[in-house]
Amino acid sequence: MALKDYSDEFRADAVALYESTPGATYKGIAADLAVSRGSLREWVVRARAQRGEAPGRPP
Structure with missing residues (x-):
């Protein structure tokens, strides 16, 4: 499986989404963004x- 290179902006937005979503899980947000749970x-x-x-x- 090839590694994807995500921009700093995308990563920051993903972190902000996770931290601002009440009850969010790594699994749920990662699935929404099509990234791995471990990466998020x-x-x-x-x-x-x-x-x-x-x-x-x-x-």
Whole structure:
């Protein structure tokens, strides 16, 4: 399976969508965006680390 290269803007938008959707799951958002669950999770973890936040789901 070939790896896809997603733009920084796409990744940021995906993270924003996940974080702003109440009750969202990695699986659900990833399916909506046609990306892997693991990729979305990694993008969220990295974005939170860059902001100095813990990797868990926000309240």
